[in-house]
Amino acid sequence: MYRWIFVLLFLLTPSRCVTAELTAHVARGEAPYFVGIPVPLRIIVSGTDEQPEPKWRLVQPLPEGVTLTLDGMNPKVSSRVVIINGRTQVDERDTTYEVDFRLTSKATGLITIGPIEIEQGGNKVEVDVPSFRFNEVPADPDMLLEVELPQGPYYAGQRVPFTMTWGYAGELGRVRNLRFSSSLFDQFEFVDESARRREAVATFVSAKAEVEAKADRSKETREGREYELFTFQRVLLATTPGKFESDGVAADINYVTRFHRSLFGGSPRTAEAVLRRSLSAPIQFDVLPLPANAPKSFAGAVGTGFRVAVDVLGSSIVNVGDPVQLKFTVTGNGNVEEIGFPLLNGEHAFDSNHFRVSDSQLAGSVKGNSKEFVTQVRVADASVNQIPPIEYSWFDPTAGEYKTTQSEPRAISVGQAKVVSSADVVAPQTKVHDKTESSVAANDTTKSRAIETPDLTGADLSINLNESTLAIPARGRRNNVTIVMYALGIAAVAITSFGQTRRKAKSASNDSRAILKTAAANVIASANDRDLAELTRALRELLTLVDTPHRGNLENLLANLETQIYSPHSMDGKVAPSLADSAIEIAKAILR
CATH class of the missing domain: 2.60.40 (Immunoglobulin-like)
Known part of the structure; x- marks a missing residue:
């Protein structure tokens, strides 16, 4: 250059x-x-x-x-x-x-x-x-340059091995700045093994970048001449269908004709150099589009030897409706970085009669020659005893056809969940008094109101955060009793919050700090034990002692815990790990 x-x-x-x-x-x-x-x-x-x-x-x-x-x-x-x-x-x-x-x-x-x-x-x-x-760059008779590609045609998405061998039969010590260029380097993306500065022996030059490359070195005698050979391995990404032709790859060097030696010794430096070149044979190949008969379990994988594995993250003992976190690992030789994962609904994946799954595309993370996808599914049927085999398809360019593999099933245990409804919410019993006319009248009034109240038996009392569910308007007529109850509840919360704020403001700083420290320690201990009821009680106590800005975080956390308490899918009384970690983090933040 x-x-x-x-x-x-x-x-x-x-x-x-x-x-x-x-x-x-x-x-x-x-x-x-x-x-x-x-x-x-x-x-x-x-x-x-x-x-x-x-x-x-x-x-x-x-x-x-x-x-x-x-x-x-x-x-x-x-x-x-x-x-x-x-x-x-x-x-x-x-x-x-x-x-x-x-x-x-x-x-x-x-x-x-x-x-x-x-x-x-x-x-x-x-x-x-x-x-x-x-x-024209003068040709160097001491150079040879060969490019080796597998027999085509290739397919869109295929990774094509691109092997280059450069050899020199002359005085290698006079060679400087070995560079390779080709129109192919401008038309296609290439994957190169990273080379440290001391390992780099050549540079691939394109309109987009200059990439330093390392090579495997060997010696070979050809036609009576001994060559010092350097073999470079690249991967061509065949992304666009079409017919491609190139004059080949050009190898350029600066050949030193005269050295300069310093008066102070040391290695000789280049004084004069001339540009010389060697050309490979012309290159041409076709890139074909993928066939149209792709199976539903195909998600862009092109290569060979793909396989898929499914792992259950967390407990494999669940109740109906509980989320089950799954990790899908796809491994193979090909375009692993670009592949996706097929939709989980359909015959190739989860039966909608037994599972509820997301209908959106999964995002993955690349690890070596594998790509991992993590998602959640919910079991809808107590008869389910395993995560079924999941199909994954890829296109094999060597065979010119789609191939499909399956994951191994994963055993799970599913229990029947009990839904907490309004029928399970009762009031404390009161003393039984002698029946009087007034009590009979009161009972009659209660019965008449019960007739007017909508039947909520079977209602799910858990707090549902699903946006699509929350967007559905409430059905039925709202009566005055419901409105008054909501108003009283909101007023009670507001009055309680105001009173707590005033009480905290009046307390002495030393006593408040000691009480606050004890309450936060109780939260941390309950979170470590993952006791749902005890952690909820400790957080409510801590909520009465803190001021903004921590109140918002505590109230949100309490809301999530209460969601877990009343959810029909939370029967073991244990705090979810993420909620326990949040409680510990908030408690430590309050103590700072």
């Missing part, structure tokens, strides 16, 4: 300014220029503002086989202050934009481009670009 030494061409590249505000000059890399080797080109624009970023365009189209690629626009801002008699008279800021390009030609001879127009905020300037003479 050329050194970034620019020659300013103020006289050779005059600019024609449409307005008087912008001026521009051109700088370019030093000659000679060679076919296929990008030439750095910079346009320096003066009189600009920092914003907006300038725009550019070619006034004339590029010659055939010539490409001009924008590398970036970099503003350079300088300030100038003039002080006269100790006072600041002038404070000026000048902005200059450096617009960097790479010019590449596939043809030899004199190449002329431009002019190039630069525009910012309605101000424009045209700059003429000097001509470039491109020459």
Whole structure:
């Protein structure tokens, strides 16, 4: 690659300014220029503002086989202050934009481009670009370059091994800056094994990036000449269907013709070097789209040897309606990073008569050559005794067909859940008095009200946080008793909260701190024991002692605990681990 030494061409590249505000000059890399080797080109624009970023365009189209690629626009801002008699008279800021390009030609001879127009905020300037003479890179008879690809065609999504072997039969100590370039490197994404600086022996050059690469080294004799061989392994990502042709891969080196030795000793340094090249054979292949007959359990996997495993995270003993957390692990040789997981509803996965599952796509995380997907399902039938086999399909490019595998079933134990309804909520019994006319009348009134009240037997008293459920409007007519009960409840909460706040404000700081510390310690102990009832009691006690900003967190946590208490799926009296951790975290935060 050329050194970034620019020659300013103020006289050779005059600019024609449409307005008087912008001026521009051109700088370019030093000659000679060679076919296929990008030439750095910079346009320096003066009189600009920092914003907006300038725009550019070619006034004339590029010659055939010539490409001009924008590398970036970099503003350079300088300030100038003039002080006269100790006072600041002038404070000026000048902005200059450096617009960097790479010019590449596939043809030899004199190449002329431009002019190039630069525009910012309605101000424009045209700059003429000097001509470039491109020459063929001299071939090096001591080099060989081979590219090996598996027999095609390939399929969209396939990962194709791309093996390159570069060899040298000459004096290897004179070789500098081995670089590989090809139009394929610009058309496709490649996966390369990362190389530390000391391991890197070559650079893959593309329009997007330059990647340092390491190689396996060996020796081999071919046609009576001994070659030092370097084998590079890449993976080509065949993402887009189509027919692709390339002139091959070019290997360029700087061959040192003369060394320079320092007067102080040390290793000799390069004094003069010439550019030399070797070309591989042309490359062409087809990338086909995937067949249309994909099974429902297909989620984009392309490769070989895929398999799927299912694991139950947490307890495998549940009640009907309880969530069961599952982890699906997909392993295989192929595009593991890009694969998804098929929807869990359908014949290939969970039967809707026995399970309730999410109908959204699962997000996964890559670990090596595997990808993990975590989700929850709910058991809807007490007769279920296992997580059924789950199908997973992939496309095998070597066989040219879809293949399907299944996970192993996972045993679970499902118990019948008891739903707590309004019929289970009772009031304390009162003393039995002698029946009087007034009590009989009261009983008659109660009976008449009971007739008017909707039958709530079988209602689920757990707090449901599902948005779709909460969006359903309540059915039936709301009577005055219900409204009054809600109003009294809200008023009671408000009055209680106000009274607690006043009591805390009056307590002495030392006594309050001791009581608060004891209450927080009780919360931590109950959370560690995962005792649902005891933790709820301790949190209610702590709630009466704290002030904002912790009240909101405590109230939310208590609401979640009460949801678990009244939920028909929480029968073991144990706090969920996440809620226990939240309680400990809040208690510790209060003590800080």
